[in-house]
Amino acid sequence: MTVLEILSLVLLGTGAFFLAVGSIGIVRLPDFFTRTHATGKSDTLGLILALAGIAIHEGFTINSAKLLAAVVFVALTNPVGTHALARAAYRSGLRPWFVGNPPSEDPTSEQHEEPGTPEAAEGGPE
Numbered sequence: 001m002t003v004l005e006i007l008s009l010v011l012l013g014t015g016a017f018f019l020a021v022g023s024i025g026i027v028r029l030p031d032f033f034t035r036t037h038a039t040g041k042s043d044t045l046g047l048i049l050a051l052a053g054i055a056i057h058e059g060f061t062i063n064s065a066k067l068l069a070a071v072v073f074v075a076l077t078n079p080v081g082t083h084a085l086a087r088a089a090y091r092s093g094l095r096p097w098f099v100g101n102p103p104s105e106d107p108t109s110e111q112h113e114e115p116g117t118p119e120a121a122e123g124g125p126e
Contacts, residue, residue: 004056004057004059005057007053007056008053008054008056008057009053010053011049011050011052011053011056012049012050012053012054012057014046014049015045015046015047015048015049015050015051015052015053016046016050017046018042018043018045018046018049019042019043019046019047019050020046021038021042021046022038022039022041022042022043022046023043025037025038025039025042026038026039030097031096031097032086032089032094033086033089033090033094033096033097034096034097036082036085036086036089037082039082040078040079040082040083043078044074044075044078044079044082047074047078048071048074048075051067051068051070051071051074052067052068052071054067055067055068055071
């Protein structure tokens with residue numbers, strides 16, 4: 001085996017590990033936000049590593065260039081999509097799950113004021 005074959009196998013194995021961890025996180029974690037965190041982090045890394053391993057195994061061809069373009073696309077779009085889903089869920093009223101008692105006041109309520117509300121126009125609640 002050559003060094004490039006060993007490197008591609010290591011990347012593929014590591015990518016498969018992170019994809020498995022992300023899949024287990026979807027099943028085991030308690031709420032929407034922690035599940036999107038699991039998919040946003042570990043599945044993105046796992047897919048990037050697996051595609052990079054396949055590109056290295058393929059060698060210097062047009063197929064490896066296409067795979068590396070897919071790596072760039074995944075690296076840019078998966079985190080943005082995960083953030084957009086989590087933000088839309090939070091703005092629609094879904095709140096994170098807390099162990100024990102939830103906080104008495106939402107600490108992020110001032111950060112998410114709509115631009116047209118009176119509090120935003122006056123500079124915040126007093």
